[in-house]
Structures are given as structure tokens and as C-alpha cells.
Amino acid sequence: MQTRRIRWHIGVFLAPAVIVYTAVMIFPLFNTLRLALYSKVEQERIFVGLENFRTLFFDPIWAEQFWNALGNNFWFFIIHMLVQNPIGIALAAILSHPRLRFAALYRSAIFIPTILSFVIVGFAWKLILSPIWGIAPGMLDAVGLKFLFAPWLGKEEYALTTLALISVWQFVGIPMMLIYAALLSIPEEILEAGEIDGITGASAFWKIKLPLILPSIGIISILTFVGNFNAFDLIYAAQGALAGPDFSTDILGTFMYRTFFGFQLQLGDPHMGSAIAGAMFAIILVGVCIYLFGIQTRMRRYQL
Amino acid sequence: MIRRTLPLALATTALVATSAAAQDVTLTIESWRNDDLVLWQDKIIPAFEATNPGIQVKFTPSAPAEYNAVLNSKLDAGSAGDLITCRPFDASLALYDAGHLTDLSDLEAMSNFSDVAKSAWQTDDGSASFCVPMASVIHGFIYNKDAFTELGIEVPTTEAEFFAALETIKEDGSYIPMAMGTNDQWEAATMGYNNIGPNYWKGEEGRLALIAGEQKLTDDAWVAPYATLAKWGAYLGDGYEAQTYPDSQNLFTLGRAAVYPAGSWEISGFNAQADFEMGAFKPPVRNAGDTCYISDHTDIGIGMNAASANPEAAREFLAWVASPEFASIFGNALPGFFPLSNTPVEMDDPLAKEFVSWRGECESTIRSTYQILSRGTPNLENETWGASVAAIKGTASPADLGADLQNGLASWYAPQQ
Numbered sequence: 001m002q003t004r005r006i007r008w009h010i011g012v013f014l015a016p017a018v019i020v021y022t023a024v025m026i027f028p029l030f031n032t033l034r035l036a037l038y039s040k041v042e043q044e045r046i047f048v049g050l051e052n053f054r055t056l057f058f059d060p061i062w063a064e065q066f067w068n069a070l071g072n073n074f075w076f077f078i079i080h081m082l083v084q085n086p087i088g089i090a091l092a093a094i095l096s097h098p099r100l101r102f103a104a105l106y107r108s109a110i111f112i113p114t115i116l117s118f119v120i121v122g123f124a125w126k127l128i129l130s131p132i133w134g135i136a137p138g139m140l141d142a143v144g145l146k147f148l149f150a151p152w153l154g155k156e157e158y159a160l161t162t163l164a165l166i167s168v169w170q171f172v173g174i175p176m177m178l179i180y181a182a183l184l185s186i187p188e189e190i191l192e193a194g195e196i197d198g199i200t201g202a203s204a205f206w207k208i209k210l211p212l213i214l215p216s217i218g219i220i221s222i223l224t225f226v227g228n229f230n231a232f233d234l235i236y237a238a239q240g241a242l243a244g245p246d247f248s249t250d251i252l253g254t255f256m257y258r259t260f261f262g263f264q265l266q267l268g269d270p271h272m273g274s275a276i277a278g279a280m281f282a283i284i285l286v287g288v289c290i291y292l293f294g295i296q297t298r299m300r301r302y303q304l
Numbered sequence: 305m306i307r308r309t310l311p312l313a314l315a316t317t318a319l320v321a322t323s324a325a326a327q328d329v330t331l332t333i334e335s336w337r338n339d340d341l342v343l344w345q346d347k348i349i350p351a352f353e354a355t356n357p358g359i360q361v362k363f364t365p366s367a368p369a370e371y372n373a374v375l376n377s378k379l380d381a382g383s384a385g386d387l388i389t390c391r392p393f394d395a396s397l398a399l400y401d402a403g404h405l406t407d408l409s410d411l412e413a414m415s416n417f418s419d420v421a422k423s424a425w426q427t428d429d430g431s432a433s434f435c436v437p438m439a440s441v442i443h444g445f446i447y448n449k450d451a452f453t454e455l456g457i458e459v460p461t462t463e464a465e466f467f468a469a470l471e472t473i474k475e476d477g478s479y480i481p482m483a484m485g486t487n488d489q490w491e492a493a494t495m496g497y498n499n500i501g502p503n504y505w506k507g508e509e510g511r512l513a514l515i516a517g518e519q520k521l522t523d524d525a526w527v528a529p530y531a532t533l534a535k536w537g538a539y540l541g542d543g544y545e546a547q548t549y550p551d552s553q554n555l556f557t558l559g560r561a562a563v564y565p566a567g568s569w570e571i572s573g574f575n576a577q578a579d580f581e582m583g584a585f586k587p588p589v590r591n592a593g594d595t596c597y598i599s600d601h602t603d604i605g606i607g608m609n610a611a612s613a614n615p616e617a618a619r620e621f622l623a624w625v626a627s628p629e630f631a632s633i634f635g636n637a638l639p640g641f642f643p644l645s646n647t648p649v650e651m652d653d654p655l656a657k658e659f660v661s662w663r664g665e666c667e668s669t670i671r672s673t674y675q676i677l678s679r680g681t682p683n684l685e686n687e688t689w690g691a692s693v694a695a696i697k698g699t700a701s702p703a704d705l706g707a708d709l710q711n712g713l714a715s716w717y718a719p720q721q
Contacts, residue, residue, distance in 0.1 A: 043402060061682050061715065096455065131543020132551050154487050155544025156699070240369060244489050246690050246699075247547065261373035264490070265391075266683040267398050268376050 033281070036274035052275035068247055069255040070283075072160055075234075076251055077228040079164035080171075085220055087168070088175025093205055095176070096183040107180070111173035118170075122237030125166045129153055153238065156248040158209070164250055167234050170226075175220045182216040183209060212302060222291045229284050232257060297304045329617040330360045332385030333606070334378070336371030336550040339573065351633055352624055359617045369647040379404045379609070386612040387621060388581070390435035390605035392424035393674045399607075400427070400434040406608045407432045411619065413626030421644035424602035429620035436626045439634065439641035442568045442659045442720045443499040449581040451479050451562040452664055459585045463532065466667030468540040468590040473562045481539035482560035485547025492692035493685070495565040496536065498671045500587045502597035517719030519712040522703075529704035530695040537696045545697065553577075568659045569603075571640030575653070584658045586666060600668035602644065680716030687712055 039048045056062050095103050129136050131151045140149045152162040194208050232253025235243055241263045243250035260273025324629035335493040344363040366374045378384035399405045409432050411462040417437050425435035428617040455476055460466040500681050505525040513519040556564040557577035589596050609619045631643035642650050651657045673685040714720045
């Protein structure tokens with residue numbers, strides 16, 4: 001009788017990825033969640049259970065900041081969903097047009113901002129929009145629209161939307177590329193069959209291509225959601241840790257950073273910071289679950 | 305997810321421990337004064353190394369806004385330098401309480417400093433001093449002398465004269481009356497509220513009364529400065545809402561603005577940048593003949609990392625920092641950072657001389673929010689930034705701002721409850 005050989009190679013090949021991933025992702029994640037259950041009293045770390053979360057959600061001072069950050073975060077996400085993704089899809093549709101010239105050039109030009117660092121993007125846009133040195137007031141003046149200019153990044157009512165649009169400018173290349181790839185994978189025969197039935201031009205896009213790229217749009221939405229709720233860099237680079245003016249650009253990422261590491265005279269509180277990180281994790285988890293079980297499983301897929 | 309890996313990434317830097325040869329000791333200084341890198345490297349460190357062979361000193365600053373966060377992480381991870389530049393008050397007190405800073409009360413050279421100078425780096429009961437005081441900064445206004453001569457404006461001493469001067473500059477139109485923005489928020493509080501405020505709350509008298517709970521932030525002395533700040537908005541440049549701190553510095557040094565609400569730390573930078581003559585005036589008093597109060601804020605100290613591998617060398621360096629020799633080098637190398645040592649230092653820089661001369665004419669105080677009052681959540685200093693910005697922009701009334709701040713403070717500070 002032959003004994004089953006132990007297949008060592010499976011473990012060996014899995015090990016590097018599992019070990020690295022555990023060390024840099026899984027362990028810190030669970031350790032952060034654990035840290036959220038403690039508090040520091042008189043230089044001693046003591047277990048307080050869910051007390052930090054109670055403070056975060058129900059203490060008026062903390063709750064106000066938390067809901068403000070969460071609300072801003074949703075607005076940040078909505079702008080991306082309403083502006084970035086439709087523009088990305090439209091660009092992809094235009095780029096995939098067979099008679100468009102210089103398509104490769106446009107594709108690269110639109111994608112390049114994505115590979116720039118947040119610090120560069122934040123700094124460059126701050127300069128562009130600066131009321132003192134920026135080119136934005138001059139350009140508006142040249143077309144006689146100077147009255148439209150406002151110091152957008154410094155006004156409570158515009159700052160967050162402005163930053164969201166800067167982020168859209170930076171990342172519009174990603175949905176464009178994903179949709180572009182999906183559009184290219186649609187077989188010619190289907191489009192030709194549609195043409196014979198009289199479906200051409202714009203209606204070919206709405207009736208044939210769009211249903212076929214719907215799963216890609218779903219994936220992009222969930223990537224946008226996760227990316228936006230983890231966002232931090234751009235706001236920090238452009239507005240600093242206090243996410244001014246008057247916390248109008250404060251999102252969960254900056255709120256967590258300020259709490260965890262402290263700011264100016266405010267001392268860092270790793271335990272409350274971890275509680276915010278835990279709340280962020282839960283929000284993202286719930287969002288992803290709604291998508292996975294509520295939307296993706298019901299989406300109609302077409303066999304190409 | 306990436307955010308969550310940060311603490312671990314910081315922790316791993318701890319593994320990269322510094323090693324030093326036994327005979328040749330290297331001391332590393334943590335600091336937020338990255339502007340001063342050249343001065344430390346060219347003047348201060350060589351002067352120390354010349355008299356102390358065998359000790360090498362490295363000055364390794366980080367960005368001011370990140371310093372506290374970076375330092376705390378480094379200390380927790382055990383990778384911080386031997387010498388720690390100390391922020392005043394609670395930030396450093398917390399480091400001492402956490403055992404990161406050594407008690408320096410037994411350092412003989414500490415007797416070179418007055419109690420006020422040491423107060424920023426002592427336990428509340430004054431029993432332990434953990435940082436050697438290095439310097440203070442004085443608030444006031446720097447102005448463009450050429451612009452003032454051109455427009456025939458006298459240096460204002462009262463508030464009425466101050467606003468009249470700003471009005472004249474505004475009407476003339478060739479200069480922005482005052483260079484300040486609200487984008488970075490802290491200028492509004494530091495160079496605005498805490499610059500003009502001491503004249504209202506009578507310096508130390510009001511500050512200590514607030515700490516004792518005898519005055520409230522809703523009192524006129526604490527609210528009135530916001531009403532005055534509200535009048536500033538009209539004299540700031542176009543789009544000041546999005547104007548950053550470096551923008552303001554550049555506007556002034558390029559000669560496009562006439563007045564700059566300042567801290568004395570600007571002096572060396574401005575001397576290098578501006579090609580017109582500058583003068584300084586102290587915060588104008590409310591009525592002619594009033595006693596003037598200035599914010600002479602203890603700003604920098606230096607202490608020793610309790611985990612330092614070279615405590616002997618570090619103490620030697622600190623003793624030298626406390627000496628008159630250092631005070632003289634530092635005070636003149638960094639005009640605008642005024643040594644706190646009991647031995648007066650003769651300043652060469654005319655602008656620095658002007659600032660330091662106010663110590664003789666006015667009562668000195670420190671920023672109202674720094675001692676004790678910024679210990680809890682919400683943080684009074686951070687709240688004051690927002691309130692000062694709101695006052696300048698006119699988005700909230702001074703009375704409402706005072707009430708908000710008082711509520712926040714009273715929520716955790718027992719003497720105010």
C-alpha cells in the first residue's frame with residue numbers, strides 16, 4: 001500500500017507570501033484592534049474593553065469630530081463616484097474608438113498623474129490655486145471670469161470639494177484603464193451582430209458595451225470606496241494635520257493621524273487612534289461586504 | 305490598510321540601533337529647527353568640539369509640524385538621539401513623566417537660569433528640571449521702513465494709530481497693509497491672538513488667573529482680542545483665506561506688504577531675504593500710556609534622552625549649553641532667539657536689539673494656552689487656532705468663540721468647572 005506523500009512544496013511556496021503578509025499586514029491589523037481596547041492611565045496600560053469606542057461615538061466632543069470626518073469622507077467618496085468614474089468611463093469609450101488618432105498619447109497623458117506622489121500633486125495644485133502666485137486667477141482673468149475665482153482651499157464651503165476634484169484629476173486614469181481593457185475584450189462579432197440589427201454609435205455603447213463592462217464598473221466602485229476611506233495623504237499634504245479650514249477637510253485618515261500621533265501641543269493617544277482605525281476598518285469591511293454579497297452576486301454576467 | 309502598518313514600520317527602525325566607538329563618542333541632537341542646520345554645523349558644533357575633543361555632535365532636525373509625532377515614535381521605539389530639543393511645557397513634561405528625559409536638577413550650570421526661564425521645563429511642583437532653557441521668542445510686528453517713510457506713517461504705539469496706519473496703507477494701494485494668511489491656522493493664533501492678547505489680559509496676571517480658574521475665556525479680557533482680530537481681515541491680502549505661512553513671509557520680504565505680524569524667530573530669515581530696511585514695533589497698547597505687555601515665550605530647551613548610551617558626554621554638552629559662551633554664540637548666530645541665561649548677551653543685529661529692548665519697557669509673559677491648559681481634549685491651543693481664524697474671517701462672533709472655548713476647557717479642566 002502506498003502512503004500519501006506529504007507535499008512539502010505547497011508549504012514552501014506559500015511560506016514567503018504568508019509570512020511577509022502576516023508580518024506587515026495581518027499582525028499589525030489585529031494588534032491595532034487589540035490596542036483600541038486599552039487605555040493609558042498614570043503611565044500604565046490598562047484594559048478598558050469598548051470604553052474607547054464609547055468615547056468615540058458618544059462623548060459629544062469626540063463624536064462631533066468623528067461624524068464630521070465620516071460625513072466629509074462620504075462627500076469625498078460621492079464626488080469620486082459622480083465625477084471620477086463617469087469621466088473615466090467616457091474617456092475609455094472615446095479612447096477605444098477605432099478611428100481616434102494619437103490614442104496612445106492621450107492614454108499616457110491622462111494616466112501619468114496617477115504615478116505622481118501625493119506630495120507633488122498637493123503642492124503643485126496648491127500653487128496653481130494660490131491667490132498670490134497661482135496661475136488660476138490669471139487664467140480666469142484672461143477669459144474675463146476673474147469674479148469666479150475664490151481662494152478655494154481656504155474656504156470652508158469649497159475646500160473639501162476642491163481637494164476631491166484634485167484627487168479625481170490624479171486618479172481618473174485608473175478607471176479609464178480598467179474600463180478601456182474591458183471594452184477591448186468585447187468581441188467584434190457581438191458589435192457587428194448589433195450593427196446588423198441596427199444598433200450603432202451611441203446606442204451600441206448603451207445597449208451592448210455598458211452591460212458588458214458593468215462588472216468592471218462594480219470593481220472600480222469598490223476600489224474607489226476602499227481608497228477614499230483610507231485616504232489621508234492628499235489632505236495632509238495640502239492642508240496639514242488639522243485639515244483646515246475649521247476641520248472642513250478632515251476625513252477619517254487625518255482624524256486618526258492627529259489622534260494617534262498628536263499634533264503641536266496635543267499629545268498622541270495611540271489607544272483612541274487605534275479605536276478610530278478600528279472604526280475605519282469596520283466601515284470599509286461593511287462597505288465591501290454590502291458590495292460582495294448584495295450587489296456582485298446579483299449582477300448579471302454574460303458569457304462572451 | 306497601509307496606515308495600520310505604520311506603527312510597525314516605525315518599530316522596525318528601532319532595530320537599526322546606533323553604535324559608537326568607546327573613545328570617540330557621537331551625540332545626536334533631535335530638533336525641529338531645520339532652518340538652523342547650517343548654523344549648528346558651522347558655528348555651534350565646531351565651538352563645542354574645539355573645547356571638548358573626543359565628542360562629536362550631529363544635529364539631525366525634522367520638520368517642525370512633524371517633530372512631536374516623529375520624536376514620540378522614535379523614543380517609544382528606542383531610536384531617538386542622545387539629546388532632545390524640548391518643546392516648552394506639556395509635550396516635554398509628558399516625555400519626562402514617561403521616563404524619556406533625565407532629571408537635570410543636579411546639573412550645576414542650571415543655576416545660570418531664572419526660575420521663570422526654567423518654568424517651561426519643570427514638573428508642576430518645580431521639583432525637577434529636565435531641560436536646559438535655550439531661548440525664547442518675542443512677538444511683535446516687523447514693518448517695511450521704506451514703505452512707512454514713503455507713505456509718511458509714524459510707527460504706531462496705540463491701537464487707534466495702528467489701524468489708522470493700516471488704513472493709510474490700504475488707501476494708497478501700493479502695498480498690502482498686512483501679510484498674514486489663515487490657511488495654516490497657527491499664525492492667526494500665535495502671531496495674532498497671542499501677540500496682541502497680553503495687552504488685554506495683562507500678561508502674567510491674566511494668564512495665571514485663567515489657570516487658577518479665577519478668570520474665564522468668556523471674560524472681556526479674553527474675548528476682546530478676537531474683536532480686534534476681526535478688524536484685521538480687511539487689511540490682509542486678496543485671498544488671504546488660502547494664503548500659507550511661507551506665502552506671507554515671501555509677500556513681506558518681496559516688499560509687497562508693509563506690516564508683518566511676527567515672532568522674533570523670523571529675523572535671520574528676513575535679514576537674508578529682504579533688501580529693504582526693516583523695523584519692529586511692539587503690540588500697540590489699547591490706550592496711550594497703558595502698561596505694555598509682550599509675549600516673551602520660552603520656546604526651546606534641550607534635554608537628555610534617558611536611554612542615551614553616552615550620558616556622560618551628553619551631560620557635558622548640556623553643561624556647555626548652559627554656559628554664557630553658548631548663550632553668546634547662539635544669541636548672535638540666531639538673532640531672534642533670545643538666550644534665557646542670566647548673563648545678558650550683547651546683540652549685534654539691530655532688529656533683534658529692538659525686539660529684546662522691549663524686555664526692559666514692558667512686562668513679559670508667555671503664550672496663554674501653553675502651560676497646563678492644553679493638557680486635555682479638546683486641546684485649547686488647537687481650538688485657539690481655529691477660533692482666531694474664525695475671528696479674522698468673521699465666520700463667528702467673538703462672544704460665541706469665547707463661549708465655545710470656555711465650554712471646551714471646562715469639559716476637562718477642574719478649576720474652570
